[in-house]
Amino acid sequence: MADEPLVLGIETSCDETGVGIVRGHTLLADAIASSVDEHARFGGVVPEVASRAHLEAMVPTIERALKEAGVSARDLDGIAVTAGPGLAGALLVGVSAAKAYAYALGKPLYGVNHLASHICVDQLEHGALPEPTMALLVSGGHSSLLLSTDITSDVRPMGATIDDAAGEAFDKIARVLNLGFPGGPVIDRYAKEGDPNAITFPRGLTGPRDPAYDFSFSGLKTAVARWIEARRAAGEEVPVRDVAASFQEAVVDVLTRKAVRACKDEGVDHLMIGGGVAANSRLRVLAQERCEAAGIRLRVPRPKLCTDNGAMVAALGAEMVARNRAASDWDLSADSSLPVTDPHVPGNGHAHTHDHVHEVAKENLYP
Amino acid sequence: MLLLALDTATPAVTVALHDGTSVIASSSQVDARRHGELLLPAVHRVLAEAGLRLDAVTGIVVGVGPGPYTGLRVGLMTADTFGLALGVPVHGVCTLDGLAYAADVEGPFVVATDARRKEVYWARYADRRTRLSEPAVDRPAEIDEAVAALPAVGAGALLYPDTFADARAPENVSAAALASLAAERLAAGEELEPPRPLYLRRPDAQVPKNYKVVTPK
Numbered sequence: 001m002a003d004e005p006l007v008l009g010i011e012t013s014c015d016e017t018g019v020g021i022v023r024g025h026t027l028l029a030d031a032i033a034s035s036v037d038e039h040a041r042f043g044g045v046v047p048e049v050a051s052r053a054h055l056e057a058m059v060p061t062i063e064r065a066l067k068e069a070g071v072s073a074r075d076l077d078g079i080a081v082t083a084g085p086g087l088a089g090a091l092l093v094g095v096s097a098a099k100a101y102a103y104a105l106g107k108p109l110y111g112v113n114h115l116a117s118h119i120c121v122d123q124l125e126h127g128a129l130p131e132p133t134m135a136l137l138v139s140g141g142h143s144s145l146l147l148s149t150d151i152t153s154d155v156r157p158m159g160a161t162i163d164d165a166a167g168e169a170f171d172k173i174a175r176v177l178n179l180g181f182p183g184g185p186v187i188d189r190y191a192k193e194g195d196p197n198a199i200t201f202p203r204g205l206t207g208p209r210d211p212a213y214d215f216s217f218s219g220l221k222t223a224v225a226r227w228i229e230a231r232r233a234a235g236e237e238v239p240v241r242d243v244a245a246s247f248q249e250a251v252v253d254v255l256t257r258k259a260v261r262a263c264k265d266e267g268v269d270h271l272m273i274g275g276g277v278a279a280n281s282r283l284r285v286l287a288q289e290r291c292e293a294a295g296i297r298l299r300v301p302r303p304k305l306c307t308d309n310g311a312m313v314a315a316l317g318a319e320m321v322a323r324n325r326a327a328s329d330w331d332l333s334a335d336s337s338l339p340v341t342d343p344h345v346p347g348n349g350h351a352h353t354h355d356h357v358h359e360v361a362k363e364n365l366y367p
Numbered sequence: 368m369l370l371l372a373l374d375t376a377t378p379a380v381t382v383a384l385h386d387g388t389s390v391i392a393s394s395s396q397v398d399a400r401r402h403g404e405l406l407l408p409a410v411h412r413v414l415a416e417a418g419l420r421l422d423a424v425t426g427i428v429v430g431v432g433p434g435p436y437t438g439l440r441v442g443l444m445t446a447d448t449f450g451l452a453l454g455v456p457v458h459g460v461c462t463l464d465g466l467a468y469a470a471d472v473e474g475p476f477v478v479a480t481d482a483r484r485k486e487v488y489w490a491r492y493a494d495r496r497t498r499l500s501e502p503a504v505d506r507p508a509e510i511d512e513a514v515a516a517l518p519a520v521g522a523g524a525l526l527y528p529d530t531f532a533d534a535r536a537p538e539n540v541s542a543a544a545l546a547s548l549a550a551e552r553l554a555a556g557e558e559l560e561p562p563r564p565l566y567l568r569r570p571d572a573q574v575p576k577n578y579k580v581v582t583p584k
């Protein structure tokens with residue numbers, strides 16, 4: 001439909017410079033410049049390296065997105081940008097670009113939440129988000145279980161990691177196994193040829209008294225590293241494929257078990273999985289099995305939309321326009337710890353849609 | 368000609384409009400932690416003061432530093448994006464040159480700004496328009512000889528009186544000076560610098576905590 005909002009989205013919360021363009025739920029362009037190769041030798045994302053790369057890549061990436069979408073900047077209905085959470089210096093580059101672009105073009109600006117964007121991107125794949133939707137977001141930066149009844153105004157945290165993000169654990173185990181960075185894809189590949197039941201690694205926070213929806217991957221990470229070191233110390237060969245498969249199984253077992261449980265407890269019949277780890281093939285298979293058994297519809301966007309990108313920001317921006325949410329002010333700032341409960345950063349001069357019932361419910365989630 | 372000049376390489380967030388003859392509006396605020404928030408509203412204010420819209424601008428002038436990176440990038444990214452949206456050229460001017468141009472000094476002098484970590488960004492000048500050395504970053508004690516006895520302007524000079532005995536205003540760069548210098552150079556048919564950041568330091572590469580690998584591959 002031509003009258004659906006045409007929005008350009010900018011994402012710079014980590015190491016990807018992403019510029020996406022959508023019309024409503026239709027993806028028109030998803031341009032990405034990544035500095036991942038520059039970080040590889042450090043074994044993790046170096047914030048200053050990422051920020052410098054964003055500044056270099058921004059204008060060419062915007063140009064590429066416009067060309068790919070075949071639209072003119074003048075026709076845009078709004079500019080959306082990740083306002084947070086993320087790396088402060090990296091976010092600031094994107095926010096500066098988005099503000100200047102929106103101002104120069106005379107378009108409304110929407111500073112949006114990175115996590116809500118990860119959820120909203122699924123609209124580009126599977127159409128309108130069911131309301132409510134349970135979302136499991138897993139990446140190198142986040143591991144969260146979120147419940148949303150309206151992605152533009154109501155995102156409630158059900159649980160989150162209490163230590164490392166799931167993707168971080170993949171990176172660290174890949175490093176211990178000398179498999180390089182980033183760890184997710186390579187562990188997935190080795191795991192396909194290994195036995196997931198070869199070694200029983202611990203499932204964090206799954207005891208009867210543990211918080212039902214929180215995650216912990218630090219103990220698992222240490223257990224796997226110790227297991228590998230013990231083998232090496234004994235002069236034995238490390239069965240890389242079996243270790244990768246068993247470690248991966250421990251992670252995806254906990255993730256899917258808790259996500260399905262949250263759906264059942266809350267009576268939610270849709271689960272979406274997003275974030276870089278959603279590209280993991282075993283997570284997709286196990287989530288599908290468990291959701292089917294529980295009568296839950298699983299929605300996972302294609303891998304390129306799961307990792308950080310500008311299209312997800314544009315998707316949430318388009319939803320903000322469609323639902324008449326207040327635009328952000330010109331003094332919008334990057335907020336590295338923007339709460340997940342703020343899907344966007346509305347300007348001061350406007351009324352903020354607020355649902356007080358949900359405010360109360362949110363507090364009750366933390367005993 | 369209508370130049371929009373901006374600089375965020377020092378604690379100042381500074382914006383000015385220059386019509387080719389003189390500065391017609393300007394704004395400077397000093398707040399090292401809020402460059403990102405303050406810059407766009409300042410642009411809006413300066414344009415409103417001149418009764419103009421952004422699309423009347425024929426060129427962007429931006430201070431390229433050297434300066435603390437996070438703030439520096441706000442100005443550069445804003446300038447680059449304005450250039451893209453408006454289809455006008457974006458010119459870079461060394462931030463130290465802007466400070467030099469605003470200095471009220473006869474004869475050779477030094478410009479020094481605060482580089483944090485007990486260092487200064489600095490360069491030597493023959494006069495307000497002529498820089499003699501490439502911008503550099505050093506500890507003040509290390510450049511005692513190079514700058515000895517010379518008058519010095521900028522916050523870096525005011526911060527280290529042991530090295531810069533004759534420190535003077537201005538403390539921070541103004542976009543008005545930057546715009547005037549750029550207008551003068553453009554009128555003389557000179558090429559300005561590309562809008563690329565002068566970081567002068569390599570990025571801090573914080574290698575994440577590593578597991579001790581007992582047996583290497």
Ligand SMILES: [Zn+2]
Pocket residue numbers: 114118139141275276307308
């Ligand atoms: Zn992400």
